[in-house]
Amino acid sequence: MLGDYRISGRRAAEIAASVERGVGSGELPPGQALPPMRELAARLDVNPNTVAAAYRTLRERGVIETAGRRGSRVRSAPAGTSRGSLRVEAPPGVRNLGEGNPDPALLPALGPALAFAAAADAESPGLYGQAPVVPEFAARARAALDADGVPTGPLAVTSGALDAIERVLAAHLRPGDAVAVEDPGWGAVLDLVPALGLRAVPVGVDDSGPLVADVERVLRAGARAIVVTDRAQNPTGASLDAGRARELRAVLGRHPDVLVVEDDHGHAIVDLPLHPLAGVTDHWAFVRSAAKAYGPDLRVAVLTGDAVTLDRVTGRQRLGPGWVSRLLQRAVLRLWTSEAVDASVVARSYGDRREALVRALAERGVSAGGRSGMNVWVPVDDETGAVTRLLHAGWAVAPGARFRIATPPAVRITVSPLTAADIGPLADAVAAAAGPPRPVTYG
Numbered sequence: 079m080l081g082d083y084r085i086s087g088r089r090a091a092e093i094a095a096s097v098e099r100g101v102g103s104g105e106l107p108p109g110q111a112l113p114p115m116r117e118l119a120a121r122l123d124v125n126p127n128t129v130a131a132a133y134r135t136l137r138e139r140g141v142i143e144t145a146g147r148r149g150s151r152v153r154s155a156p157a158g159t160s161r162g163s164l165r166v167e168a169p170p171g172v173r174n175l176g177e178g179n180p181d182p183a184l185l186p187a188l189g190p191a192l193a194f195a196a197a198a199d200a201e202s203p204g205l206y207g208q209a210p211v212v213p214e215f216a217a218r219a220r221a222a223l224d225a226d227g228v229p230t231g232p233l234a235v236t237s238g239a240l241d242a243i244e245r246v247l248a249a250h251l252r253p254g255d256a257v258a259v260e261d262p263g264w265g266a267v268l269d270l271v272p273a274l275g276l277r278a279v280p281v282g283v284d285d286s287g288p289l290v291a292d293v294e295r296v297l298r299a300g301a302r303a304i305v306v307t308d309r310a311q312n313p314t315g316a317s318l319d320a321g322r323a324r325e326l327r328a329v330l331g332r333h334p335d336v337l338v339v340e341d342d343h344g345h346a347i348v349d350l351p352l353h354p355l356a357g358v359t360d361h362w363a364f365v366r367s368a369a370k371a372y373g374p375d376l377r378v379a380v381l382t383g384d385a386v387t388l389d390r391v392t393g394r395q396r397l398g399p400g401w402v403s404r405l406l407q408r409a410v411l412r413l414w415t416s417e418a419v420d421a422s423v424v425a426r427s428y429g430d431r432r433e434a435l436v437r438a439l440a441e442r443g444v445s446a447g448g449r450s451g452m453n454v455w456v457p458v459d460d461e462t463g464a465v466t467r468l469l470h471a472g473w474a475v476a477p478g479a480r481f482r483i484a485t486p487p488a489v490r491i492t493v494s495p496l497t498a499a500d501i502g503p504l505a506d507a508v509a510a511a512a513g514p515p516r517p518v519t520y521g
Contacts, residue, residue, distance in 0.1 A: 085122070088124055088128075093129060107152065112152070166469060176474050176492065178490075179494060180452065184494075194408065212407045215408070222366075235380060236379045238377050242379050243341065243365065246365075247274055249391050253275025258304035259280060260280075283314055283316050285315075286321070303338070308341065313490035314453070317449055339365070340354060340365065343370065347421065347452070362383050371419050376406055377406070431501075438504075439456065439505050444505075456490075458487050464487075464512055
């Protein structure tokens, strides 16, 4: 089973160290199966509990993973930015529709808000030992969450949505645990889950969100957590509607030990109502970032959840960065209170562009999805070929491989850089590049 490598040791720490040496040297490659605990215990002449303790230590360190009756094996190397690297560089003269950025013309000017934050800091400087969340920021954020039906819970601030998701998953899960993720879904989450030593289990998506049957299946199979996008899902534009949320809440209610993590990706850029899943299970978290509506570089997100989850997250945060800059919190607070962003105007702007493109594609025999937000998902026959042909036609789009696990080939088109004059030429190019007509399928 192990080739020439021999695991050695009499104590749990020694056995674990022996396995780690083999992994480090490459003699135990990723995917290598390890002996069953009783078999290795007999070979080393130790108690099976000693081997069990060694394997437990290795799992906690992310060195191995255990899959029930299939036993334990060396975990694959953690993912870094493998999906993020699947980008198409836009040379001069090519329009870049692949980065997923908001339209800068719809972002508020940050100067007045930052000046307000600096003036507030001059009166009361931010120092060590102060509350990590500005009280006025917390009150405003909590009021907005209350208005959207998000259950009451403690509040924290993180450096963006992905920072919050990582901290919540790390607070509850151990390497080898299964996490249900949307497929197609946010590429950063699809990379983050294996980077934490967790197993990503795909759940199909349609315009109304995660498919109920898929969620039921993966939870019954033992998934410990699920990550759901409430609105403007990246890359498909899916948004939970009332009916789908009701069905999912019923499923989650039968699995109260599952951790539910929600990302309100479309906050302040869509005009669809929020239908949160939070509060059905014992442990839950809901995150709302300022990135899409107020500017990606602000790196401020509001996080709420059950008391245990938030206590673990904030406790670990104190040992690392400590807090998210109170200057930035005050700047975002100023943007909120001054109503620097009119969500209805932003939603209409993105909606007009998105719907125009979907309609133009349909007129050319190309099915595309995009219920909300700033992205359109287009199934294609040959993903690499479609991306290449579009690039030659003057359009850089994101390959679907950045966002999918088991779903069919597609490309993601971000509509934020588009003008009305772009819609026709772009639709012509996509129709020529997409291949034979095919239905929109997410999972």
